[in-house]
Amino acid sequence: MTREPAIRRATTEDVEVCHDVMWRSVTDFGRRNGTPLEGTASDWWASGERLQRFLATHAAEWWVAEEPDAGTIIGYGRSIERGGLFELTEFFVLPKSQSRGIGKALIERVFPVGRGDIRSIIATTDVRGLSRYYAAGTVARFPMLTLTGTPADARPGDDLKARRLSADSEADLDAQREIERSILDFAREDSEIRWLLEDREGYLYVRDDMAVGFAFVGQHGVGPIAAVDPVDLPGILLHVEGRACELGIERLEFQLPAPNEVATRHLLGRGFRLDPWVNLLMSDRPFGRFDRVIGFGPPVFL
Ligand SMILES: CC(C)(COP(=O)(O)OP(=O)(O)OC[C@H]1O[C@@H](n2cnc3c(N)ncnc32)[C@H](O)[C@@H]1OP(=O)(O)O)[C@@H](O)C(=O)NCCC(=O)NCCS
Structure with a gap:
């Protein structure tokens, strides 16, 4: 019998492991999508540690999925909420554990339906993610381009x-x-x-x-x-x-x-x-005047 992964709240101790899960998951998606990404996990950590620690301490919700026996983290999700804007910042499952329902269990906790005045996501075009984001009440509004x-x-x-x-x-x-x-x-x-x-x-x-x-x-x-x-x-x-x-x-x-x-x-x-890597801005309703805005980079939140 296969045991279900355990889902628990993350702590600041999990920050580096989650970053590693993100790097492995997103670089795998880049390869599969024909838009490979540059840099090793440690390169990304060197430039992104400050942002990762900010997200860890300012998260609205941050949950991880663990292998039942080994206790290793195989996925995580995180969100942030400021002034009524509720954003899913990260949502990643390790490649070998994808499409087994772990994402569903995570997003229900991290981005619960009904929370936030405006619900928004800067989403990759991964179809598993997109189907979960539609289920979470958001709709693709327009592409987010990187220049x-x-x-x-x-x-x-x-x-x-x-x-x-x-x-x-x-x-x-x-x-x-x-x-x-x-x-x-x-x-x-x-x-x-x-x-x-x-x-x-x-x-x-x-x-x-x-x-x-x-x-x-x-x-x-x-x-x-x-x-x-x-x-x-x-x-x-x-x-x-x-x-x-x-x-x-x-x-x-x-x-x-x-x-x-x-x-x-x-x-x-x-x-x-x-x-060539294009993201999508998804939200539960139209908002903002995006003809006069450039988002925060890297593209985790607006
Ligand atoms: C996005 C991600 C976190 C989802 O986690 P997951 O554990 O793979 O997702 P789940 O197994 O819970 O759900 C996948 C859903 O996609 C659906 N799906 C898969 N292929 C699909 C397709 N072509 N069309 C529509 N739905 C599809 C599945 O049916 C499933 O929905 P269901 O449970 O209602 O049947 C994970 O796939 C991932 O890490 N992807 C790469 C990184 C990435 O791009 N993350 C998004 C960042 S914004």
């Missing part, structure tokens, strides 16, 4: 001023939050912005003393980025690219909602290339 390139020296025109966002300035944090809330129907808390600013430079873009956009850029990723009016996206992106070039960042990756045509055309025009 990658080497940043070149660039600067925006004179009318848009880039001002460094300070974690010590309530006015700066308020301005960022107001823009985010007006565009996405939710806003990150100040603590998350402070966490972002420890590792990324944050900028507010100002015209006539009015903040009209924001961006975050650093060695370990770019985003989130947003503009009150999409017309300002090219200027913001030129500043981000120029700053990345000055910081010596060799590879810049943007997570672009496909409806953001202004940013997509701008980046393609700058020589950025579309990654």
